Every structure is written in C-alpha cells, then in structure tokens.
Amino acid sequence: MPERIKAKMDQYEEITSMSQLARRYFVTNTFDGVLTIFGVLLGSFLAGLMDPHVIVTMSLGAGAAIFVSGVWGTYLAESAERTKSRKDLEKKMLRNLDQTQISEAERFATIYVSLIDGISPLVAIIFVLIPFFAAASSLIGIVNAYYSSFLLCIVLFVFLGVFLGKLSKENLLVSAAKSLMVGLICAAIIYTISALTTSPLH
Amino acid sequence: MTNVTVQKMVLDVLKPMEPSMLELSSNINSLEGVESVSIDLLEIDKKVENVKISISGPTLIYDDINNVIESTGATIHSIDNVFTTKGTPASDEL
Numbered sequence: 543m544p545e546r547i548k549a550k551m552d553q554y555e556e557i558t559s560m561s562q563l564a565r566r567y568f569v570t571n572t573f574d575g576v577l578t579i580f581g582v583l584l585g586s587f588l589a590g591l592m593d594p595h596v597i598v599t600m601s602l603g604a605g606a607a608i609f610v611s612g613v614w615g616t617y618l619a620e621s622a623e624r625t626k627s628r629k630d631l632e633k634k635m636l637r638n639l640d641q642t643q644i645s646e647a648e649r650f651a652t653i654y655v656s657l658i659d660g661i662s663p664l665v666a667i668i669f670v671l672i673p674f675f676a677a678a679s680s681l682i683g684i685v686n687a688y689y690s691s692f693l694l695c696i697v698l699f700v701f702l703g704v705f706l707g708k709l710s711k712e713n714l715l716v717s718a719a720k721s722l723m724v725g726l727i728c729a730a731i732i733y734t735i736s737a738l739t740t741s742p743l744h
Numbered sequence: 745m746t747n748v749t750v751q752k753m754v755l756d757v758l759k760p761m762e763p764s765m766l767e768l769s770s771n772i773n774s775l776e777g778v779e780s781v782s783i784d785l786l787e788i789d790k791k792v793e794n795v796k797i798s799i800s801g802p803t804l805i806y807d808d809i810n811n812v813i814e815s816t817g818a819t820i821h822s823i824d825n826v827f828t829t830k831g832t833p834a835s836d837e838l
Contacts, residue, residue, distance in 0.1 A: 553763065553767065556762055556763060556764060556767065557762040557763055558762075630791070631760055631791055631792070631817075634789070634791055634792050635758060635760060635792060635817065635818075635819060636758075636819070637819050639760075639817050641815075642814070642815055642816065642817040643763055643815055643816050643817065644760060644762070644763075644816075644817040
C-alpha cells in the first residue's frame with residue numbers, strides 16, 4: 543500500500559477506531575448473511591424446490607435487500623452517532639470542526655463501515671450460492687448443489703468461529719463449535735417449521 | 745523596514761484527544777522553517793486536552809502554524825511566549 547495512503551488510513555484509525563467497528567459489523571453481518579441463505583436453502587430443500595434458477599434469483603434478491611439495508615441503515619446510524627459526538631466535542635472546543643482532520647476521518651469511517659456492513663453478508667450469500675450457479679449451468683445436479691451449499695455454510699460458520707477465536711485469543715475449536723451451534727439451532731427451527739407446514743422431502 | 749523573524753513561540757492550545765500530540769507535533773514539524781516542536785500536557789479531560797506547544801526554528805510563520813493546528817481540530821487560546829530576531833537568517837541555516 544503506498545506510504546501516503548497507509549499514513550492517511552492510520553490517521554483515520556487513530557481518530558475513529560474504525561477497524562474495531564468494522565470487525566464487529568463484518569462478523570455480525572456475515573453471520574446474518576450465512577444464516578439467511580442457510581434458512582432460505584434449507585426451507586427450499588424441505589419444500590422440494592428443485593429449480594436452481596428460482597433459488598438463485600430468490601437468494602440474490604435476499605442478498606440485495608440485505609446489502610442495501612446494511613449499507614443504508616449503518617450509514618444513517620453511524621452518521622447520526624458521529625454527528626452527535628462531534629457536536630459534543632464542538633461544544634467543548636468552542637469551535638466548528640468542519641474542514642478538519644476529524645470530520646474528514648469521520649466521513650471516511652462512516653462510509654467504510656457502511657460498506658463493510660452491506661458487502662459482508664452479500665459476499666457470504668454469493669459464496670454459498672456457488673454450487674447453484676453451477677447447477678443453473680447444468681454442471682452439477684440440484685441435490686448436490688444443495689448439499690454443497692450446506693457444506694459451504696458450515697465452512698463459513700467455522701471460519702467465523704475461528705476468526706472470533708483468534709481475535710479474542712480463545713480456544714479456536716471452542717469458538718468454531720459455538721459458531722456451528724448457531725447453524726444447528728437455525729436448522730432445527732426451520733425443520734420444525736417445515737414439518738408443521740409442508741410434507742418433508744423423501 | 746527591518747526584517748524580523750520569529751524563531752520561537754509558545755502557544756496555549758486546546759485540542760481534542762484525537763489526533764494525538766504525536767500527530768500534532770509531526771504535522772507542525774513538517775512545516776518549512778520549523779526545526780523542533782515540544783508539547784507539554786497541562787490538563788486533560790474525557791474528550792479534550794490543554795497543551796503547551798513550544799516551536800522553534802529559523803523562520804516560523806504563525807499563519808501556517810495556526811492553519812496546521814486548526815486542521816487537527818485544535819484551537820490556539822493564546823501566545824504565551826515569542827522570540828524574534830532582527831534580519832533574515834543565513835540561507836544555509838534554512
């Protein structure tokens with residue numbers, strides 16, 4: 543990374559601690575994305591939906607909605623919080639802080655964390671959908687696509703668990719197991735709903 | 745009119761906690777004509793700190809220094825000390 547850009551990013555980080563916030567949004571929203579697509583796919587599987595094109599369209603629709611919601615919602619919330627915080631500081635400083643490094647850093651941080659919030663779940667959803675893109679191109683069968691996608695969901699749960707474990711310097715296996723448990727609980731709920739509403743796939 | 749150059753000034757500055765004193769000191773020191781910067785912490789609060797900045801160099805330009813300080817969100821409250829000399833320093837000193 544060019545020296546100048548790195549220095550600028552370090553400056554923004556010092557003022558806003560944006561990396562901490564970005565990590566938080568990355569984890570929570572990737573979880574949201576994986577659980578959303580996992581729920582959609584499991585529900586589709588149990589309902590007997592076998593058209594990969596429909597599944598891809600439906601899932602990408604959900605991904606787009608999560609992306610827009612993530613970016614816009616976080617942008618509005620972060621802007622509001624940072625504006626409040628800056629106004630409090632302006633009262634103490636007895637001056638306006640527009641056109642300063644502080645306002646520049648805060649503008650950047652707001653956009654940065656908003657994009658992380660929106661892109662993380664979308665990337666997770668697209669990643670899990672890879673087998674369905676292959677199925678839509680008739681490269682693999684639909685049932686294999688389902689199983690492969692479920693496996694990719696498990697991979698992502700484990701990845702998130704390991705990421706959090708490394709961050710908090712906890713046992714990685716325990717952290718991964720906690721993360722996987724979330725997926726299992728989600729699966730149990732969806733299976734129960736499916737059992738109550740539709741006939742299970744044989 | 746005789747040329748007078750400012751070679752040292754001490755400023756009372758109120759600054760936000762971030763950017764840090766290190767960052768502020770580096771920014772001021774990067775100005776032409778500034779040779780050294782010393783910052784002492786006088787008072788600290790949750791969000792702001794009151795510092796004394798001592799700047800010296802062959803030719804200090806107050807407006808440039810003020811602009812750098814303001815760009816970090818800080819404010820000069822007062823000039824507590826200033827040292828000037830007559831004449832322009834020799835070019836090899838710059």
